[in-house]
Amino acid sequence: MSIELRSLRQFIAVAEELHFGRAATRLHMTQPPLTMAIRKLEAELGATLFERSSRSVQLTPAGAALLQPAQRLLAEAQALAPLVQAAAQGQRGRVRLGFVSTVGYGDLPRWLRAFREQHPDIELSLREATLDVQLREFASGDLDAGFIIHAPGALPAGFEALTVAREPLVLAMSAEEALAGRARLSAKEVLALALVIFPREIAPSLFDAVLAFYRDHGATPRIVQEAIQMQTIVNLVSADIGVAWVPEGLMELQRSGVVYKRVRDAAPVCETSLIWRPDAAPAVQRFVAHAKAQLKQHRQVSKVSRGAR
Template structure:
């Protein structure tokens, strides 16, 4: 059985009569004459197959069915009134959904204030945050599962074919077990002695998840005529630091990781020239909805404010 199709005008007329409980006043409110309104309510009752009002010469009352319909009809009219504003907000990037992936290092400093201020400014945007390594982010971007990603890479080695905004540049530090001789042999601000680094067991991320930065670290060893002695691989920077605290080896980590204060671990400047890394916000140039444009502009403004 097909459900009856009732247009918005009929619901607006019903609500007016239900609230006024007087056909004459309801007609004035709707800027129409009373006979067409009376006919319209009769047509609505016929379409629904039930009486909405009990009428006498002296008064108009809602039937139980009419009273039951009134809250839903009001809600329908209110939502219909809001639709144009909602559509305009989405078109302006002030409402909608933004799916943003990020590497863990961004969470140590950059991301929290950006998210906080963005949510305050655009409360109608549903911001979905997904922690993911760079390889996972690139695959998700290709599938359209995320709108943008924040990922690490070596300077000048951002993934090809994507629009991007560099949001951070930082050197790599050495994370050392607290009791390791390299952690105690020189002042905390001084670089670690290069000759003592190359034969130390290394905790490092797999090349698959961050190839350009992995290669930059390996090249630093090769330039010294050595090969890294990989003791353990781990995906997340927090896990790498935790393994350093367990004295499995030393690790090269972005400077921002220094904010992750793990007991049993100290951070020291790496031997010069220390590799550096960049963090970029990346997205598909052919898929940049208005809400993502707002996010990019927000990040740019935050950077400009920090630099100023």
């Protein structure tokens, strides 16, 4: 047995009006077909829904039991079209977002807060993950978009991308290091220092860019330790294990015993980009549009600020 929504709508009208004539008017139909429809529904259910007399119509216990579930089902059915339309327009859905740790020191927290305020019906799920992990999760369908760090122009194939930041790498070093008191360093002064760096597999293009910087200056880096998270790398620097190349934005991470130094002679540059698949769902495209708008606003504010100076 299957009950059509039309039958439930007719039953609800009669149950709420307790009058076949008024219910028929409400449904934009005549009374005889409505009476026949209710009798057919009663036959399908095997129960009498209304007690009828010449003066009144009343719900039977069976009819009373059906009323609330029928109203709920009809309300849910009526909500389906707006729900589907909202999903198709990117107003509703889910965005599973990966991000590298360095992004947290920039504009990402503000962007996420604004997105959640503007799109409360989109579930935003966050996962901190390096590039290699993000690519695996894209391949398995467990990730929709991700913020990654890379050398300029070195983006993974098969993705759309939005570059959100471009910045030089600076040198993090222990405050106890002999060069720590210098305002700015040259490449020649730092090439021989012991180096703490991330493993190549988590950011191949950036790792290669750092090594190319050494090679271009006729040196080979003396790598003494690897670590995945930038915060861990900075902590190792504070222990005077070595120096580390980190994005300029990470200078916001103030760690006792660590100083950050800009290096002359074309220090390596890194980019932060948002990547997503070309066939991403509308909710993901909505997040991308939000990121573009936030980036445009940030650039306008920066331009005004520079003009004021």
